[in-house]
Structures are given as C-alpha cells and as structure tokens.
C-alpha cells in the first residue's frame with residue numbers, strides 16, 4: 705500500500721464536530737458527501753467527545769449497521785494517540801488497545817487508514833514504528849499515517865517504519881500558512897505523501913473571523929471570487945488545493961448546501977497572481 709494506491713479523492717468529509725445524538729444529521733451529510741463524490745471519511749477515537757470517547761466512531765458503526773449503503777465503497781480513516789489529561793500516548797500497549805477499541809466501535813475487521821493523531825514525545829520512533837508495523841502485519845490496519853508531526857519527527861519515524869507512511873494530516877488554510885514555510889509541505893512533496901488538510905476554511909473564520917489577518921484575507925478572497933464569478937468558499941479552498949502538494953481538504957460543514965458549494969472548488973486552480981494576493985494578505989507583508 706503506497707500513497708498512490710490509496711484513494712484519498714479530491715476532498716474528504718470529517719466527523720470532528722459531531723456529537724452522538726446527531727446520527728440523523730450525520731447520515732444526511734454522509735449521503736450529501738457521497739452524492740458529491742466524496743468517498744473518504746475522516747474521524748478519530750476522541751471525536752464526538754461531548755458525549756464520551758468513541759462517540760463518532762460508535763456513530764460510524766451505527767451507520768454501517770443501519771444504513772450500510774451510505775458507506776459502501778467508502779474509506780474511513782481514524783486516529784489514536786490522544787489521551788485527555790495525559791495528553792499523548794503512543795506506547796505499544798496503549799495503541800494496541802486503542803486500535804482494538806476503534807475496530808470494535810466501527811464494527812470493522814480492519815481500519816482503512818490509521819493516523820497517530822499527535823506525536824508522543826515520550827515514545828521512541830523505533831518503538832512507534834514497531835507497533836504500527838505489528839498492527840499492519842496483524843491485519844488490523846491497512847495503511848498508516850501521522851497527523852500534526854514536525855518534519856523531523858516524520859523523518860525519525862520513517863527511518864524505522866517498514867510500512868509506507870502514506871499521509872501527513874495537517875492544519876492548513878488561508879489563515880494558517882505555517883506549513884508552507886516550516887518544512888511540512890516541502891517534506892510532503894519530497895516523499896509524495898498525501899496531505900489531508902484539517903480546518904481548510906479555518907472552522908469558518910475565513911468568512912467570519914474578526915482578526916486583522918482574517919479581514920485582510922477575506923478582502924482578498926472576496927475580490928478574487930467577484931472577479932472569477934466563483935464563491936468565497938471555492939476560492940478559500942482553492943488556496944489550499946492550488947498549492948502543488950497532494951492536498952485533500954477535509955470538509956467539516958454540517959450544512960449540505962455548503963458541502964455542495966465546497967466541492968465546486970475541485971476545478972478551480974488559482975493563477976499565481978491571485979494565489980499570492982491571498983498569501984500576502986495572510987502574512988500582512990508584500991513579498992519582495
């Protein structure tokens with residue numbers, strides 16, 4: 705399984721914002737996502753935590769039982785390694801039990817894509833690699849990836865891992881541009897990782913944020929949207945997808961109309977001048 709073999713699609717749909725009582729809404733949104741061509745769903749063991757650990761995974765298990773057609777042909781990614789109050793644990797003992805719990809809650813025999821949600825500084829990369837390789841060899845994980853790692857932490861892990869590391873899930877948006885210059889996206893292009901992108905419209909702040917940066921970025925996006933006859937949502941997402949890494953925005957909206965609007969960004973590639981206008985608005989400085 706290499707990152708080219710895994711079908712990440714152009715967009716993914718994320719479960720972070722759900723609580724377990726939103727089963728009907730989740731079904732409606734998964735249906736809208738699948739109709740819009742999204743086959744990649746993203747969750748984590750900690751999502752839906754207002755109603756307890758595992759709530760979002762449990763909800764996916766319920767969808768699989770009660771509305772299996774909604775998940776037919778979909779790939780479901782989940783994550784582990786965050787422990788509220790600790791805050792991180794990537795020990796063999798912990799991850800093995802976390803994976804077993806995720807398998808049980810989602811009602812699957814194998815997880816399509818498993819991320820280490822955040823780096824545990826107290827786990828040696830050789831030990832983490834051995835744990836992940838063991839879980840792949842045991843048939844519990846089809847593919848492995850990481851989220852929110854530094855480029856150096858990924859190099860450390862890759863030095864020991866036998867299974868291909870196929871993706872790095874990161875925060876990236878017109879309001880969060882650090883991955884462009886901190887080595888994260890350079891590394892993803894160097895190794896050809898897929899880059900599933902969380903909060904690609906900064907949780908809505910691109911459209912409603914009041915910081916100076918948000919207002920500058922919104923002004924740039926609105927001007928480009930008006931010029932191109934596209935929506936601000938499309939332009940905001942295309943800031944992420946125009947970047948030449950294999951970015952895959954994970955949409956977090958629970959509004960079907962917004963989701964349909966978002967996927968229209970698929971055919972929009974910003975020209976250099978427009979992309980740099982947004983970049984400069986984000987930094988607040990003109991490039992030399």
Ligand SMILES: NC(=O)c1ccc[n+]([C@@H]2O[C@H](COP(=O)([O-])OP(=O)(O)OC[C@H]3O[C@@H](n4cnc5c(N)ncnc54)[C@H](OP(=O)(O)O)[C@@H]3O)[C@@H](O)[C@H]2O)c1
Nearest residue numbers: 718719720746851902903904905906907908954956957958
């Ligand atoms: N790996 C990690 O550490 C990590 C961390 C966070 C998230 N994630 C993943 O990334 C996914 C997406 O994250 P996200 O939900 O932050 O993504 P997002 O798509 O940037 O934000 C979605 C939020 O923005 C709001 N929004 C969207 N368009 C808007 C508009 N035009 N005006 C006002 N509000 C608007 C949505 O509200 P409506 O619902 O009303 O549209 C929703 O609350 C998560 O579900 C999860 O799978 C991963």
